[in-house]
Amino acid sequence: MTTARRSAAALAASAVLGMAITSAAAPAAIAAPSPIPSAALPPGLYGKGDPTYDGVWRQSLALLAQDTAGVKPAAKAVAWLTGQQCASGAFASYRADAAKPCDTKLPLDSNATAAAVQGLAALGGQDAAVKKSAGWLKSVQNADGGWGYNPGGASDANSTSIVIGALAAAGEKPEGVKSKGGKTPYDALLTFAQPCGPKNGGAFVYQPKQPGIVADSTAAAVVGAHGQGLAATAGAKDAKGTACEKTTAIEGAAHNGAAYLATALAKTGHLNTPPMPGASDPAEKPDFGNTADAVVALSAQGLGEQAKKPLAWLEQNSAAWAKESGPAAYAQLIFAARAGGADPKGFGGTDLVAALNATGPAPESSAEPKKAEAESDSGSDSGSGVWWVAGALFFASVGAGILISGRRKNRQQ
Template structure:
């Protein structure tokens, strides 16, 4: 983790600590030279994204038909606290979680989705789902931390976890409100001057909803009751219609998908909203949009953007590590593309090389010293750019230091 990102997280925790029972863990962050668990994907500092990137890696390998190493799965299950929640990284799991252990809804929901997909972990996922239900907000949604204000991204990833675990999200209510009620309040109306039909991450300080591309991608998935894994050809409709009043989650998803389609129309990719980077392509957010559009059934714009990623995402993924490879695999899976032949890159092999060797015969995992050496250079920048899709931005925005969900950690080099 680079200094500025670390400082941002600490500042955010200071702001949200009074509103949430979980505060930052006082234990020191692993230094770059600290030896990380062999079962962990990636060699960047896991203090803020370990469970997230592990969950995405396991999900992506599962979609590719690869059985992950048992040690990788055991590492993830071992990160759970007694109350069912997950934090980003617990270096010493022999010590029980306490009030200083940093836990959040995003890591917990991602772990639920991964472990449910792999199967055989009902006890772990049931406890995690129970914890998520226990920290639902009165508006029906979830914030990044327990007690934090609801946001589109956290609410959506929790909806995905609930659905994966066999729950009916519409029936998970607090004070009569469901997660879909929370999402509808975060969708911009059709008469909005900017971004009609898009989703905001949260209202800004003035209570205004500001359109946000990757929050929109998340909102589309959440409104459809979909998780991080989208099966190709399962979408319910195209996204070429105009914006219509969103009285239902389905209409909100259609409006959001139409907004993404328009945003992607010219170049096939989204751009970063970081100051001074207006023309900088945002590969990670574009991959998220591909998944969202595929979930909606907007296959043409999804495939157009996937083609752009195939041509342009190799360097970004190599620098960003397992989370980025996983995002691209999930985007390929959502569109029915082959992640083993992605613009000349075998994404499955690349992802496998960042973690423990998978089960024999699966064709993934580290294959030897030479492959480890080849990947070392690719992974060295991971701590600067390979952060989780939604976790970090939730912290930043709560702290008032972000500019929208596009500050998602996949372009962290721009902050250096």
């Protein structure tokens, strides 16, 4: 999940939303935000890169990761995030002038809103903001039970999954959040689950007609299927191993998704990403963000053994990527280390927590990190907060359509 993908996805979503609007809750007109110079960055924001497409996202992940590591963020960092919230409870990707009320032309972002809910809920003391955002998310739920990147857009696996994590973090029971048609978020997730077979067998696609980066949407959906979020914890051991099985239940689909990821990671220990459209180098490159998310997903499913190899690969190879990419990248690695049982303060020779802290205002205090305890029953934890989103968003031209994948690229520095 990296910021270039999120930037591309946000542009694509703004460009095509008019063709995808299916809900009266969507604004009548959407204007894509304009990038801003880094010199204008507010002091409470983590990262030095342009926040236009990922400001709320990277701030939310940074605060959530700090909380899991026992760090109390700076008050101005929390205030910056709460100040981004619209009166409706929604968040856009970024608002340069937070003193100005949100208008109908502002592209609201379900993923940024869901990430903010998870971050603020973990910190505590933000009940009103969390409740208002959760209420907005429920108000823009699609008829199929899921969510799109922007309200009114077709549901996708990534957005639906990160919203599940937000609802759980806000104290809701995701299975009880139903659309007007009586569909739950898990009903929507099942529509993205692929049957066992040679092509994407067991995986979750971004959308049925637009597969996207399948490992990305699969990692998100596996965590979401367990009612967890970005900072998901390890589940009880999955005794079924990595065999794909015929199923119509969300629990079986989660197992199959994790089995798909385990198989994809088995050879090299990492996932790959195709080049961005128009890139001069056509070769695939290692995908650090999605590999980190896959570690979280495998751990949540109870496939801790299968998570060891990619976690070790990240320890050996991710330092330069995280340094270049910034706060959200450090947060993803912290989530992976925590879920996989590694020490985020000694991750391949890097103190991820200290490195994250250095990308923004100095935290108020630091204590012992919160433990990522394994579940004692089914491996699910409906009371935990992402997913992710998370993850990285990616778009590419596919036929006549534009493909949006569900997570973000952490290019911020």
